[in-house]
Amino acid sequence: xxxxxCGPSRIAGCQFTLFPMSEKFVDIILGAIExxxxxxxxxxxxxxSTCVRGRMGxxxxxxxxxxxxxxxxxxHVAMSGTFSIGCPGDxxxxxxxxxxxxxxNEEKSQAISQQAGCKFSLxxxxxxxxxxxxxxxxxxxxxxxxxxxxxxxxTRLDGDVKDIFEAMHQSFDSVQEKVSHVTMTFTIxxxxxxxxx
Amino acid sequence: xxxxxCGPSRIAGCQFTLFPMSEKFVDIILGAIExxxxxxxxxxxxxxSTCVRGRMGxxxxxxxxxxxxxxxxxxHVAMSGTFSIGCPGDxxxxxxxxxxxxxxNEEKSQAISQQAGCKFSLxxxxxxxxxxxxxxxxxxxxxxxxxxxxxxxxTRLDGDVKDIFEAMHQSFDSVQEKVSHVTMTFTIxxxxxxxxx
Ligand SMILES: [Ca+2]
Numbered sequence: 120x121x122x123x124x125c126g127p128s129r130i131a132g133c134q135f136t137l138f139p140m141s142e143k144f145v146d147i148i149l150g151a152i153e154x155x156x157x158x159x160x161x162x163x164x165x166x167x168s169t170c171v172r173g174r175m176g177x178x179x180x181x182x183x184x185x186x187x188x189x190x191x192x193x194x195h196v197a198m199s200g201t202f203s204i205g206c207p208g209d210x211x212x213x214x215x216x217x218x219x220x221x222x223x224n225e226e227k228s229q230a231i232s233q234q235a236g237c238k239f240s241l242x243x244x245x246x247x248x249x250x251x252x253x254x255x256x257x258x259x260x261x262x263x264x265x266x267x268x269x270x271x272x273x274t275r276l277d278g279d280v281k282d283i284f285e286a287m288h289q290s291f292d293s294v295q296e297k298v299s300h301v302t303m304t305f306t307i308x309x310x311x312x313x314x315x316x
Numbered sequence: 317x318x319x320x321x322c323g324p325s326r327i328a329g330c331q332f333t334l335f336p337m338s339e340k341f342v343d344i345i346l347g348a349i350e351x352x353x354x355x356x357x358x359x360x361x362x363x364x365s366t367c368v369r370g371r372m373g374x375x376x377x378x379x380x381x382x383x384x385x386x387x388x389x390x391x392h393v394a395m396s397g398t399f400s401i402g403c404p405g406d407x408x409x410x411x412x413x414x415x416x417x418x419x420x421n422e423e424k425s426q427a428i429s430q431q432a433g434c435k436f437s438l439x440x441x442x443x444x445x446x447x448x449x450x451x452x453x454x455x456x457x458x459x460x461x462x463x464x465x466x467x468x469x470x471t472r473l474d475g476d477v478k479d480i481f482e483a484m485h486q487s488f489d490s491v492q493e494k495v496s497h498v499t500m501t502f503t504i505x506x507x508x509x510x511x512x513x
Contacts (some may be wrong), residue, residue: 121466132468134467134470138333138337140335140341144392165467165510166508170469197333203469236364238364240499244446245446245447247444249441250442268365270331271360272329272368272398272400272403291366306364307364308364310395312342313464
């Protein structure tokens with residue numbers, strides 16, 4: 120939805136906000152960002168949200184790591200965001216598409232064990248049969264070690280944060296192989312006093 | 317994305333989460349909900365998000381009012397959510413579609429003056445020319461008393477919370493007149509220490 124010229128592009132992006140429900144929200148946000156290596160993604164932050172863009176794997180790696188490092192403080196922390204790929208308004212102008220496959224935050228993320236609840240929705244754009252693409256991926260997501268349930272307008276995932284992001288990543292990836300422009304919204308919540316499971 | 321049968325429906329809905337960046341987040345959330353009359357919408361809340369469904373006007377009335385009553389505490393408060401209408405998985409089964417036009421929270425909302433920043437994105441579903449629908453509405457939104465700017469994957473609105481929701485409501489409404497299934501994501505933030513304008 121920006122003013123760049125249109126054209127095919129496989130740059131992925133995520134616009135997200137981290138919400139620590141704590142007076143220490145600034146410290147928690149800055150602490151999480153400090154622990155995460157964002158050098159393989161384009162990044163821009165303002166008072167409403169953060170946007171990271173680059174290769175899909177790095178976009179998920181960075182987003183997941185920021186949430187994990189905030190959640191491990193034990194505070195009630197949530198994150199809402201939208202992943203997208205193939206947006207006709209996006210471009211590959213930035214050099215970040217040349218980065219190698221190696222995920223910079225995977226090792227530190229793997230060391231953090233953190234339960235969470237998440238709701239996500241996949242939106243394949245520009246296709247009349249988009250609901251078929253959605254239903255196909257929902258079937259797939261039942262096999263990934265997270266508890267899957269259905270809510271209005273969304274699919275709920277409960278489990279370890281890393282497994283939740285893996286399920287979202289695989290769902291997003293499988294739909295984007297068939298549909299050029301895909302967006303995926305999510306809200307993930309950890310350490311909620313109303314969900315101590 | 318639930319398992320209900322498909323079919324045309326003009327029930328609108330919003331799945332949102334309120335995020336007070338404060339230890340008092342529970343009190344702020346419950347206090348806001350207590351001040352808002354939700355009797356004209358179907359409502360369901362869990363530890364991740366709240367879903368309200370019903371006629372479009374009431375869905376916006378309730379969502380806006382909950383954010384306003386939380387933000388007037390002066391704490392840094394944000395809300396992320398997704399409005400939708402015409403979702404093939406949604407149904408008009410609930411009786412809330414028979415409610416009258418009168419908005420139950422408009423008077424109290426009008427009394428609250430609160431600045432905020434917001435990013436939103438409109439997604440007309442199932443149409444190959446969806447980008448045209450998006451660009452048309454972006455042009456419109458320049459005339460509604462809010463400052464409009466463009467961000468990656470989103471349009472930014474700055475101004476009074478009521479004007480921001482009015483701009484989003486009008487944009488959503490104008491697109492849903494042309495496209496059956498429309499979703500609109502948003503994140504709105506007030507009293508941020510990094511945006512004291
Ligand atoms: Ca405190």
